[in-house]
Amino acid sequence: MSALPPEAYAAALAGLPAMTVHRLGALLRHHQPELAWQVALGSAAPQGLMRKVMADPATRAAIVRQANAASPEQTWRRCEALGSEVLVSGSARYPSLLAADPLPPPVLFALGSLDLLEGRRVAIVGTRNATAAGREAARSLGEGLAHAGVHVLSGLARGIDGCAHRGVLSAGGAGRPLGVVASGLDVVYPREHRDLWRSVADGGLLLSEVPPGVTPQPFRFPLRNRIVAALAEVVVVVESRERGGSLLTANEALDRNVPVMAVPGNPTNRAAAGSNALLRDGAAPVLDAGDVLVALQLDHRWANASAATERRRPPSRDERVVYDIVRHEPRTLEGVALAAGLELVDVAVRLGRLEIAGWVSQADGWFEVVGSPAP
Amino acid sequence: MLAAIRSATLFGVEGRPVTVEVHVATGLPSFQIVGLPDEACRESRDRVRAAVLSSGLVWPASRVTVNLAPSSQRKGGSGLDLAIAIGLLAASQQVHPDSVDGLGFLGEVGLDGSLRGVAGVAPMVAALGSGVRPVVPSASAREAQGVAGDAVRVAGTLRQLVDALNAEAPWPEPPDNDLVDDIVxxxxxxxxxxxxxxxxALEVAAAGGHHLLLVGPPGSGKTMLAQRLPGLLPPLDAAIALEATMVHSAAGVRLPPGGLVRVPPFRAPHHSSSMVSLVGGGGTTLRPGEISLAHGGVLFLDELGEFAPVVLDGMRQPLEEGVIRLARARASASMPARxxxxxxxxxxxxxxxxxxxxxxxxxxRLRYLRRLSGPLLDxxxxxxxxxRPDVDDLLASGGGESTALVAARVAAARQRSMDRIGMLTAHIPPAQMDALxxxxxxxxxxxxxxxxxxxxxxxxxxxxxxVARTLADLRGDELxxxxxxxxxxxxRVRLRVTSRGFAA
Structure with missing residues (x-):
């Protein structure tokens, strides 16, 4: 037991369900990790704030019970097997960005290169249930920022988060993906992001506040958002619902004086209600990666890089007629036919070609545009 | 004295001939029915006795044995009442025994001596065979005439029937069909x-025989659209019409005035329907289910995801084969279900x-779609x-094409497809796709x-x-x-999730 490094005890403490961020912070502030573990086991007297916490019999019983069921040795072996680094607040490797935070994660688990936190960092967040237009915006922002060498932070959730990181990875630029997750680093959630999870850990940095093996729980997602906000220089909200989790990230960012920007959405698009409200409240609008680069005071000549490398075939004149109708708002097949005064079949052919070329996307029978071709 | 009366019972959608043998002998007065009668059948003793007495006839104070032959086969329902009553009257010499030769009796009797219609008259009449003139209650006249035409004899009450058999009165006239106007x-x-x-999509479904799933929010008109599909289908051909008529008759569904189901039926069972009600079965006689009632027409399942998965899976085999085969411990039946x-x-x-x-x-979303079993979705x-149609749509288009116009195109496309490949396009096997x-x-x-x-x-x-082939047939395109x-x-809206979004 004595061969274990102090980080092992800190890691085990971070895995106790009863150990909130505040409690863990207090515990590690007043005790060395090994002693802190003894306190949690109930075999050493608590100091400082922890005295108050442990004075409550119910809390004390819960912590002692959970600590007795846990094993620092096992937690440590899992971290080693995974190759995850354990950073305890106050240690030399602990990111300075977080050390200055009002609510820093007391223990941090990292997979990948921590040096990336020295680079420029922009968070791209948004709804899990995004429109095709929103997903495309996230992807192209991620791509544009990665080309400009800016790292992109996100939560690896479904929808906008995942699209932003896929954009970063497809760009192959100097900018890398940085992911902050709410579960243990070996508990992939959502499961369909298994490949993305791997690529972010390999090509970027994956951070978590909880040790391997901890499953995602609803209360952990808002906590994860605060770390995203704390690490970002700018937070860009792509599409957020009226009470979406990404608005929590935006609020955390505002609390930390991190500028919040938002991609404008159609007023009738309920998936963009939250991000549009941010714009009304004074968030700066983002139309492309260049706007974000300007906010970072970076040379934004890179901004048009993605437009310059446009690989999509421009729409033909016939297709353009249909494209222009769909551009303003999502339409159904009949809706387009009616607006264009064309036969259903002609519209179907043109929309089919536009979809293959990648200018239009269809879901549930609704067509919307993704990206805009040169006029 | 012994009398043997021809009748029939219903099993699944088929009639099976039954001979009702009645034996009246001296002994302690009693009444026995043998030959595997079910509950409704056994109760006919009480109905027949009351009807005989109400009609001013005599109940013999003797030992009466009724045998339903063949006696190894289970019989159900009240359709044998009339045959039992006539058998009893013939055996007790109240009806001339020779007068029942060449006649078959079907129907239920009331306590007052009136005759009531029963379900399945059409298949039962068919089971009697061509050499036998069916005698049915007036209420079932139309159904019987659909199969046996003018050979059918009807009667309103047991008394009327006895008088006609004894040649004391003429046979009652069948009710006039023209008065019944229930063409909806x-x-x-x-x-x-x-x-x-x-x-x-409706046009294509009708022209190619493609199964159709309507995906849309509540209030978008899915039911309204589905109800209009039968009108686009051509009238049933003779063979299918006869099969459909048998099924409808067996299920006790009212038949159209002509006695033959010619208009493609439309059945819309509620999503709480049980497996048996949908595919058929139940009881001793294996009643046809909704899928058989929809034979030749349209089965509409609203709120598909709300149906019990086992019910939907039960439809996969009939969807494939066009027939449902039900097997029970004592019997099995197959019923049409195309x-x-x-x-x-x-x-x-x-x-x-x-x-x-x-x-x-x-x-x-995934959980919701997963309720629609993959194999069925396929x-x-x-x-x-x-x-939901928006305002522009409602104002701009006014009324669309009428059923008659579209049905004409559908008929032409079906003909083209039958001429070209000898089947509807929905049935083209994958291996022959490139050729056909x-x-x-x-x-x-x-x-x-x-x-x-x-x-x-x-x-x-x-x-x-x-589907593209059907569309080409509708437009008259060769390729x-x-x-x-x-x-x-x-x-074909995308419902299946893949790594890159939804796929069709």
Whole structure:
């Protein structure tokens, strides 16, 4: 037991369900990790704030019970097997960005290169249930920022988060993906992001506040958002619902004086209600990666890089007629036919070609545009 | 004294001939029915006795034994009442024994001596055979005439029947058919405004025999559309009409005035329906289910996801074979069930709408769609998005084409397809697709692009090709062109999730 490094005890403490961020912070502030573990086991007297916490019999019983069921040795072996680094607040490797935070994660688990936190960092967040237009915006922002060498932070959730990181990875630029997750680093959630999870850990940095093996729980997602906000220089909200989790990230960012920007959405698009409200409240609008680069005071000549490398075939004149109708708002097949005064079949052919070329996307029978071709 | 009376019982949708033997002998007065009668059949003793007495006839104070032959086969229902009553009267010499020769008796008797119709008269009359003149209650006259024509004799009461048999009165006239007017006009397609894509889908479904899934929010008109599909189908041909008539008769569903089901039926069972009510079975006689009642027509399942999964899975075999085979410990029956399946569902729990409108997260959507079992979902060639028509749509298009116009195109396309390949396009086997539904190069390129983009699955590919073939038949095109394929792709909304989004 004595061969274990102090980080092992800190890691085990971070895995106790009863150990909130505040409690863990207090515990590690007043005790060395090994002693802190003894306190949690109930075999050493608590100091400082922890005295108050442990004075409550119910809390004390819960912590002692959970600590007795846990094993620092096992937690440590899992971290080693995974190759995850354990950073305890106050240690030399602990990111300075977080050390200055009002609510820093007391223990941090990292997979990948921590040096990336020295680079420029922009968070791209948004709804899990995004429109095709929103997903495309996230992807192209991620791509544009990665080309400009800016790292992109996100939560690896479904929808906008995942699209932003896929954009970063497809760009192959100097900018890398940085992911902050709410579960243990070996508990992939959502499961369909298994490949993305791997690529972010390999090509970027994956951070978590909880040790391997901890499953995602609803209360952990808002906590994860605060770390995203704390690490970002700018937070860009792509599409957020009226009470979406990404608005929590935006609020955390505002609390930390991190500028919040938002991609404008159609007023009738309920998936963009939250991000549009941010714009009304004074968030700066983002139309492309260049706007974000300007906010970072970076040379934004890179901004048009993605437009310059446009690989999509421009729409033909016939297709353009249909494209222009769909551009303003999502339409159904009949809706387009009616607006264009064309036969259903002609519209179907043109929309089919536009979809293959990648200018239009269809879901549930609704067509919307993704990206805009040169006029 | 002994009398043997011809009658029939119903099993599944078939009639089976039964001989009712009645033996009246000296002994302690009693009444026994043997030969595997079910509960309703055994109760006929009390009905027959009351009816005989109410009709001013004599109940013999003797030992009466009734045997239902063949006695190894279970008999159910009250349709043997009349035969038992007549057998008793013949055996006790109240009806001249020779007068029942060459006659078959079907029907239930009331306590007052009146005769009541029973379900399944049509197949039972058919089971009597051509050498036998059926005698049925007036209420069942129409059904019996549909099978046996003018040979049918009717009677309103037991007394009337006895008088006719004893030649004391003429046979009662069958009720006049013309007075019965229950032809319900089919709803017309012209009532539907807008919904151009869904209309096309109905036309394609009718022309190619493709099963159709309507996907859309509540209130978008899915039911309204489905109800208009039978009107687009051609009238049933003679063989199918007869099968459908037998099924309807066996289930006790009122038959049309002509006695023959010629208009494609439309059945819309509620989603709480049980397995037995849908596929058939139950009781000793194995009643036909909704899928058999829809034979030759349309089975409409609204809120497909709300049906119990086991019920939906029970429909897969009949969907494939056009017949349902039910086997029970004591008996088995097969019933026709070749129908066009039309189902409706919401795209997600909240009902969906324009992009961004849906509040459901992806997991909830997936859970919802997973309720529609994959194998069943694969049976639908057409999966059409239906939207709430917006104001422009309602104002701009007024009424659409009428059922008559579209039905004419459908009939022409069906003919073309039968002439060309000898079957409806929905039944083209995948192996013969290239031979029977060749593509032009542009169409091939479009399909290739869809497959490569992972927006189309392997199964979806064949379904789209069949639908494209039907579209080509509707337009009179020889080859399947890009326009047909593009339209077919629009008639197949993506419901299956792949790594890159939803695929068709």
């Amino acid at each position: 006009p089919l709803p017309d397609l012209a009532d539907v405004s807008g919904q151009a894509a869904a209309r096309t 129908f066009l399946l039309v189902a409706a569902t919401n795209p997600c729990p909240c009902g969906g709408g324009p992009p961004g409108n849906c509040e459901c997260d992806e997991a909830a 049976r639908f060639d057409l999966r059409v998005p239906v939207h 539904a060749p593509l032009d190069p542009d169409a091939r390129a479009l399909l290739r692009a869809e497959l490569e983009a992972d927006r189309l699955t392997g199964r979806g590919y064949h379904r789209v090709r069949r 399947v062109g890009e326009a047909n394929v593009a339209m077919a792709l629009q008639l």
